[in-house]
Amino acid sequence: MTNSLIFFDLPSDDPHAAGEFYAKVFGWENDPRPKGVYHRMVPGGFFKNKDGSDSQIGNLHMGISNVANVRPHPDPAGIEPRTMAKEGRKPRIWILIGDDDTPERILATAEELGAKILWRNHYWSEFNGYNHCFVDPWGNEILLWGKAGENPVIPDDYTRE
Template identity: 60%
Template sequence: MSYPNTLIFVDFPSADPEATAEFYEAVFGWEVEGRPAGVFHRIVPGQNFQLDDGSQGPTGNLHMGIHNTANARPYPDPEGAEPREPATNGRTTRVWILVSDDDSIDRILGEAVKRGAKELWRDHYWAEFNGFNAAFEDPWGNTFVLWVKGGDDPQIPEGWTNE
């Protein structure tokens, strides 16, 4: 194979796509479009990936979606298929979000928890990928790992866990 298969989309399961769209808009500042509303919503994070100098590079953002677990589309049968509820018992989707320089892990976690998310951890550094991180589980069972790059000489604050 000369060219690898390409990831084009990831979507999150939800029993209430409208509420999920409102949650992600408030927590991450993302634009969310109903396509059609209540059935499938497209998340448009916005902007291209930044280059080291802060300008936008040629690579566009990765779109995501929210699908209604009552009848996940597309599917050949108009009635959909089982299961019809989000998986909430055990590991589910885990998404890594690079926190913008003009935002913060604390703001995102606070907004998420205020809207019903469960904080999983905060104040952790992972040397393997040189990043400061925290995580929460949204009200629909999806895990979001919030990530801030450590830079050339990461200084781990006192009291933080690290590995």
């Protein structure tokens, strides 16, 4: 068996607020474990088979960790640094837009809740997808991905590469 990605955490100085943000923006379950210390975000559903039916593989979950004391760690006091990273390039999190949602709704909700929109309406031919991007209130970059499908018609207002 190969090494498998099973989970990732986003840092926050307010995991409860970040959990509520992602619950409202993406419709995920905000599962405090415990509230304010660590929040597991549960998107629900399953990865799809090629025929569109549900596979046996559940969608990945994500965590929101508190930068003041990132858990787990052998020392109950945690480890430095205990602050949010402010400068430079950070990881980007890619979210596939669900068939029952739109990038417009997601971006509007994120912006209403304090996110900064980085770009909208871009087509990347290398991976045949429409994408949009925002930075959440904690500085995490979230890239939205929409499948363009076979023989895509790229809207005129989209940039392209």
